[in-house]
Amino acid sequence: MSARWLGDGWLMDQTSHILLIAGSAEAHDIASQFTQNGQRMQAILRAPERSFGPLAVPSQIWAPASVGDMKFFLAQQRITAICDAGHGFDSDVADMAAAAAAEMGLAYARVLRPIWPIDPPVLRAASVRAAADMIFPGARVFAATGRGSVPEFTLFKGDTLFLRQNDPKMRSALPDFVQPVFGTPPFTVAQEVALFRELDIDTLICRNVGGLPSRPKLDAAREMGLRSIVIDRSAPPAGALVLYRAKDALEWLDTL
Known part of the structure; x- marks a missing residue:
């Protein structure tokens, strides 16, 4: 009862x-x-x-x-x-x-999900804004931080921010420096490697959501030697x- x-x-x-x-x-x-x-x-x-x-x-x-x-x-x-x-x-x-x-x-x-252990050379950031501040001038950045995170990149110093989105119907206006990348998870490490090479990515920004399904992008970036910034999850x-x-x-x- x-x-x-x-x-x-x-x-x-x-x-x-x-x-x-x-x-x-x-x-x-x-x-x-x-x-x-x-x-x-x-x-x-x-x-x-x-x-x-x-x-x-x-x-x-x-x-x-x-x-x-x-x-x-x-x-x-x-x-x-x-x-x-x-x-x-x-x-x-x-x-x-x-x-x-x-x-x-x-x-x-x-x-x-249990969070991923993050060790150097992978970098850690406390927030999307903090990660954005760590981007090098001219960088080609792949971000898996969600469409709602775009305002946190307002002072973007890189060349292009490739932002992953699941739904191609979500086509509202984005800043000139942002290019959406549509795809439906889960993705394999091989798929992520191929995508990063196609887009000529040199920097990955993602959130530490934990679990295996979301891990391939980080494993792909590490395999390719990309600069990787992982945002810590709140308690x-x-x-x-x-x-x-x-x-x-x-x-x-x-x-x-």
Whole structure:
């Protein structure tokens, strides 16, 4: 038996209503493998570019602007638990969701892949802006930092910024120094090597999202001796339960 928050009190209910925060491949695995077992699930996605295709549960594009926004949404949707499998770098949404869950007494878990160990000569940066400041004049840069990161490259010193995008429909205007590179992951090391050679890339910038599916671009850059800058991922919400695989999240959901 679970409890639903109605804004002014709790109502006992036999049904758990799970909010899945999507934005990662793990979120799609969780949604597709989710079994009812007296539970319901709906998902939110921060932006269309975070999508890996349609989710197997009802979903909408939405993200909170504050903890208050998150609490209102959770109450309105009668959510009883949050499985946060959002993008590893959507730490603002994760922090708001975790805080709202704590204040409302809801179960919360963050799904995060173990990060990659980063050793020299690969460089580390604390943010996209910090990585942008490390670009050499005239560099041909391949960036896997998302379309939303473009403003962080405003003072771009290189020659061209090749920005990976999953969806060719996302064709809004980009600065003159940015060229989109469309492709649907996952990619192999060989594919990334071929792409970097075709574009004459000398610098890679990517985020440390962890996991094997996103690793080939870094392995390709290292194999080719490219200058590589990896952006550190923020820590998960303080005190939150952290799960490392979709399988772990599904097992956790079964305990609710």
